[in-house]
Amino acid sequence: MTPYTAATQDQLLAIRICGGIEELAASERFAAAEPDMVEAIVEGIGAFAAGEWAPLNRIGDTEGAQLQNGVVRLPDGFAEAYEAYVEQGWNAISAPAEFGGQGLPSVLGCNVLENLGTANFAFNLLPMLSIGAVEALEDHGSAAQKALYMPRLVSGEWSGTMNLTEPQAGSDVGALRTTAVPIEDGEHAGKYRITGQKIYITWGEHELARNIIHLVLARTPGAPEGSRGISLFVVPKYLVNADGSLGPKNDLRCVSLEHKLGINASPTCVMSYGDNGDCIGELVGAENRGLAAMFTMMNSARINVGSQGVQIAERALQQAVHYAADRVQSARAGAPDRTAVPIIEHPDVRRMLMRMKALTEGMRALLYYTAGQVDRGTLGNEAAALRGEVLVPLIKAWGTDTGVEVASIGVQVHGGMGFVEETGAAQHYRDARIAPIYEGTNGIQAADLVTRKLGFESGGVFAALMADIARDATDEPALFALAGDCAAIGVWMRDEASLDDRLAGSVPFCEMCAVAVAGWQMLRQKNAVEAGAATSLAAVKPATTRFFLDHIVPEAAGLKASAVAGASGLYELSALQLAG
Template sequence: MTPYTPPTQDQLLAIRVNAGIDELAQSERFAAAEPDLVEAIVEGVGQFAAGEFAPLNRIGDLEGAKLENGVVRLPDGFAEAYAAYVEQGWNAIASPVEFGGQGLPFTLACNVLENLGSANMAFNLLPMLSVGAIEALEHHGSDAQKAKYLPDLVSGKWSGTMNLTEPQAGSDVGALRATATPIEQGEHAGKYLIQGQKIYITWGEHELAENIVHLVLARLPDAPEGTRGISLFLVPKYHVKDDGSLGPKNDLRCVSLEHKLGINASPTCVMSYGDNGECVGELVGEPNRGLMAMFTMMNNARINVGNQGVQIGERATQQALAYARDRVQSARAGSPDKSPVAIIEHPDVRRMLLRMKALTEGARALLYYCAGQVDRGTLGNLAAGQRAEVLVPLVKAWGTDVGVEVSGIGVQVHGGMGFIEETGAAQHWRDSKIAPIYEGTNGIQAADLVTRKLGLEQGGVVEALIADIIRDAGEEPALRALAEDCRAIATWMASEASLDDRLAGSVPFCTMLAVAVAGWQLAKQAQAIAAGAAPTLAATKPVTTRFFLDRIVPEASGLKTSATAGAGLLYSLSAEALAS
């Protein structure tokens, strides 16, 4: 497997041009995000990821996490790498200052996760879930809960999880059965007894952090049916005393680990709460408002999962480029010299490699544009916050689709050797396949786009985004045409299409809008390069941007027919006939 080389200059370009970090630093809240500090963070975490996390990627895939007598064990080196991550303060980048964080923009936290995930996607899921738990408690926890739990979560000394899914529920969170019964007397009076089982709990059990703070969805007695009756509870692995020290273990356990296609070093746990009727949790936020509180964590997680598409795309691209430069096979077609050349010289291999780079860089541009809008929303810019809401499903769905496509192309570039596990190319593809599934499948993201997000401000938020793309398209006819197609589809969905029609066309529309935004943001990067920014990218960025605008953007326009085809054909067969 090729070592990880941080794409520092491309990351800095996206942070400056797409996220607009210099503008963010003009605010009082983010004043510390000056250019020197931003560069130090991006370069520093890149070096850390390459030196500490990347060497464990292959051994993590081969050995994986193991459950032994109720304890999850990781391969040698993981504990030391995580301890170094905590010691260097990378977990605290964007967390609140009052609890030990650095209070920097979410944009920079995204960069920390990008580098760690490109180096080791499975390992990076541990800090990624903790970041989400911190945000959920910051927004919905009581002052006492924040004081008690956030300092150690912010430092990374403790880790966090979210527990939604149950065996019978799947993506239908409203069908969950876990219960929370009030404790009326004794040392835990005012808290709740939690009972139930949760599945697919990422890093639900491990020994790398001293404590694990589980955020668990459960039902109070007499709670309404469905999503309206869900509350959120904080359930620590070890009880926490009033002075912050750890007490005895709570009544919870990891029942088993899932045997997965990829991310083998990330323990995906089946968790059981209250086997002995003694699992104690605290209510977070208001009763029966747990899903709203959890969505704070989920939206953060959805952006970070979209980030994983960038991560795996970057790692797969680096490996494919290295292999294509070293692998000598066949003469260049039409060349009078019949000597074999490196496969990077062959036209179709060039096409694949350029596609990998263009897609990855486009997804990165979209990611940091979204992160910058999130930061502006944090500063009180309502329009930017609403735009970020529209961008989240684009980042999650298209970003993870990009990760799958790029890692798949990476296998193809390797030829037969890509199908051999020892090269490592297959691991990238196997790891990539989970990202379009968890944190809400990509179909759920697209459904969210064409229902709730399309209706924001009576369609004004999506229209404003499309109008900005059209305004800046300039001499890019394909980009302008794609944006106009998106406008036409949005209008049709809002005014004529039935709900079934909208949902039937949601995935192609989501792809079209994501590609339009990514192309727009890549064009901004190319303009910045032409004006003298990032001279080290002056040779490559115009080419990858041109490839994206000339090849990928027109492909997306071709999805218009599918986006507006309606649902009729999908239901022209009965379920029985379709399955026969």
Template structure:
């Protein structure tokens, strides 16, 4: 597996042009995000990721996380690297300043995660989940909870998790059975401060247990007595691995433990735990917010996580592309057809390998452009721009779904570039493909993201949010006929889905429609990048960006336009066969 090299220039371009960091820095809240600091952060985290996280990617895959005598052990080198991550303050970049964070834009936090994840996707799930926990507690926790948990979560000394899924309740979170019973005053030191006794089991808990952080702060969905059925009756609880004393010191162990680790296709260094709460009826948690409002609080964490999972598509695509580029330059095989020279050449000289490498590179850049455009809208929403916040809501399912699909496509192309050597483990190309496969599944499958787009997001403000997005693209890209037409097609299909199609018809066409929309926005953002480069920005990319942009416009945009037929085909054909005929 080749070393990781951070694509700093392309990242800085996306942060400037797509996120609009200089505009964000004009606000009082983000005034510190001046160009010199932004460049220092992007270059610094790129170097850290390449030097500390990337060398552990292979060993993490080979050794994996192991549960021994009730304790999760991590691969060699992980403890030292995480310690350096905490010491250097990378976890605090975009965290709230009131609790030790730097309070910088979410966009810069996304860059930290992008670089770390490209270097080592499995390891980066640890800080990624912690950042989501910070977001949830900062928005929904009480002042006392924030004071107790956020400083150590922000620093990275403690880590956080998200506990939704149960054996019988996957995407249907409302079917969960974990219970939370109030603790009476005489049971808990003579006072009742919203504490509950938690009992149940959760599965697929990413970094649910480990030894790298001093404490693990679990955010757990559970049902209180007399709660309404379904998702309306879910509450959120903060359940630490170790109780926290009033002075902030750690107390005794809580009644929570990892039962087992999942044996997975990829991300082997990330301990995916089955967690048991209250085996001895002594698991104590504290409610976050009010009863029956847990799902709303958890969605804050999930929305953050969905953006960062979309980023994982960029991460794995970047690493797979670098791997394929290196191999294609070094692998000598066959003369170039029609050259008149019988000497074998590097496979990079063959047209089909060139096609694959250019596609990998262009798709990676386009997905990165979409990532930072989304993060910039999130930051504007934080500053009080309601229109930007609503636009971010529309963009998130596109980024999560299309971004992770692209991660798989690019990783698969990477294997293909390697030929037979890609199918064996020694080159590392196979690991990228295996690691990428989880991203379209967790944090809401890509089918759920597409359903969210066509059932909830299309209707925001009576459809005006989505319509305004496509209108902006059409207005800005009138000189790019294929992209202009695609924006119009997306707008027309969106209107049909919202106003005319049945629910079944909308859901049947939701996945191709989501791809159409994501490509439209990503291509627009590539056009914006290319204009900036043509005007003198990022001179190091002057020869590259026009070509990758043309590839997106000439190849990927027409592919997306071809999905319109599937998007409006309706659900009729899907039900032509009975269930027995379909699976018999």
């Protein structure tokens, strides 16, 4: 497997131009994000990820996580790599300063996860979930809960999980059956006894952190049916004493590990709570308000899962370029010299590599633009906060679908060797395939866009986004037209289309919108580079942007017919006819 090299210069450009880090640093809250600090973080995490986490990627895939006598074991080297991650403070980059974090913009926290995930996709799920737990407790936890749990979650000494899914309750979270019964007296009075089983719990059991803080959705007695009756609870692996020291192990356990297509080093656990009737949890926020609290964590996770599309694409791209430069096969078509050349010289291989590179940079541009809007929302910019909400399904859905596409192209570049496990190209493809599924399938993301996000401020938020793209794309006819099509389809979906018609066209529409925003942000990057920014990218960025605008944008425009076709054609066959 090709060693990982951080894409530091392209990341810095995206952080500056798309994330707008200089504008963020002008605020009092993010004043520490000065240029020297930003460069030090991006270069530092890139070097750390390449040196400490990347070498474990292949062994993590081949050996995987193992459940032994109720304990999850990771391959040699993982414990030391995680300890180094905690000791160097990478978990705390964008966490609140009052609990030991550095309080920097989430744009920089996003960069930490991008580098770690590109180096080791499965391992990176551990800090990703912990960061989401920090955000959920920060927004919804009590002062006592924050004081008790946040400092160690922020440092990474403890890790966090999200427990939603049950065997009968996947995307329909309202169907969950886990219960939480109030404790009336004794040492745990005021807390709850948790009973139930959760599945697909990422890093639900391991020994790398000293404690695991599970955020668990459950029902209290008499709670309303469906999602209106869900509450959120903190359920630690080890009970925590008032002084923060660890008490006895809680009544919870990992029943089994899922046998998966990929991400083998990430223990995906079936967790059982309260087998002995003594699993203790604390209510977070108000009863029956758990789903709202969990959405804080899920929103963070959806952006970070979108980042996983960038991560796997970057790793697959690097491996494909390295292989294509080394693999000698056939003479260049039409060349008078019939000497065989590296396949990177052949037009179709160049087409694949340019597509991989342009898509990867486009995803990265969209990712940091989204994170920058979230940061502006944190500073009180309501318009940016709403725009960030609109962008979340775009980066999650298009980012992860495109990550799978780029990983697949990477296999294709390798030819038959790509289908052989030893080269490592297949691992990227296997690892990537989960990202369009978890944290809300991409169909759910597209549905969220057309049923909820399009309606923000009576359509004004979405319309303003597309108007901004059109304003900057007057010299780019394809991008200008795509923004116009997205705006028009948005009006049709919001004001005229039936719910079925909206949902039927939601996935192609979501892709159109994502490509429009990504193309816009790449155009902004190109203009900045041509004006003197990032001189090291002076030759590269205009070329990849041109490819994106000339190839990817017209493809997205071709989805218009599908986006407005309506639902009638989907139901011309009965379920029985589909099966037959």
